[in-house]
Amino acid sequence: MADTVPLQFSRLSDDEMRSRASEFSDHLRQRRTVRDFSADPIPDGVLDACLLAAGSAPNGANLQPWHFAVVRSPDVKRRIREAAEEEEREFYGGRAPQEWLDTLAHLGTNAEKPFLETAPALIAVFQQSKTTDEQGRESKTYYPKESVGLATGFLIAALHQAGLATLTHTPSPMNFLNEILKRPATEKPFLLLVVGYPAENCRVPDIKKKPLDEIRSVH
Numbered sequence: 534m535a536d537t538v539p540l541q542f543s544r545l546s547d548d549e550m551r552s553r554a555s556e557f558s559d560h561l562r563q564r565r566t567v568r569d570f571s572a573d574p575i576p577d578g579v580l581d582a583c584l585l586a587a588g589s590a591p592n593g594a595n596l597q598p599w600h601f602a603v604v605r606s607p608d609v610k611r612r613i614r615e616a617a618e619e620e621e622r623e624f625y626g627g628r629a630p631q632e633w634l635d636t637l638a639h640l641g642t643n644a645e646k647p648f649l650e651t652a653p654a655l656i657a658v659f660q661q662s663k664t665t666d667e668q669g670r671e672s673k674t675y676y677p678k679e680s681v682g683l684a685t686g687f688l689i690a691a692l693h694q695a696g697l698a699t700l701t702h703t704p705s706p707m708n709f710l711n712e713i714l715k716r717p718a719t720e721k722p723f724l725l726l727v728v729g730y731p732a733e734n735c736r737v738p739d740i741k742k743k744p745l746d747e748i749r750s751v752h
């Protein structure tokens with residue numbers, strides 16, 4: 534058992550809880566996936582603060598089985614775009630079953646991914662199957678996919694809170710990310726996050742989220 538420290542936690546009034554919950558909810562509900570990015574740079578320090586938030590996510594045995602590769606180099610972004618578009622051309626050109634393409638059609642996506650070069654930053658999120666714990670011992674990780682999913686959720690929320698737009702991009706397979714970013718085979722690409730500001734006059738699909746009574750039951 535690790536040493537213990539006092540929990541930092543402050544209880545809020547009922548009213549304060551309700552107003553914080555609804556303000557946070559309203560703010561997160563404004564987030565939209567953006568596919569049309571401006572090239573404007575991100576201020577120094579913003580991404581690192583968001584990554585620290587991501588790294589605080591709950592995870593299996595506190596092994597923190599994630600790695601975030603931040604890409605700002607135009608040359609590396611270009612190589613990622615070329616490799617992703619190659620996969621996407623196969624996906625849209627035959628690999629994806631027609632049923633999948635039909636379900637996706639309303640989003641208007643295709644194999645062209647110019648945002649991978651336009652956006653000021655890409656964050657490749659990797660899931661580690663092995664990691665080194667605080668004592669320097671190598672360990673197999675537990676619940677790596679769930680852990681990395683939670684960390685990515687924290688990251689997307691933090692980036693939104695910081696005033697940045699994101700796109701969750703998952704070219705499949707994404708193994709080219711290991712090669713380009715020189716990550717070991719024990720790390721599996723989980724998601725490629727495109728980060729920046731929306732282009733001027735950016736438009737997004739007119740889609741709706743399910744209402745509460747469709748996503749929750751009370752027991």
Ligand code: IYR
Nearest residue numbers: 621637642643702703704705
């Ligand atoms: N990875 C492809 C296809 C795609 C799949 C789903 I499911 C989406 O919600 C969006 C896109 C692409 O990025 O175009």
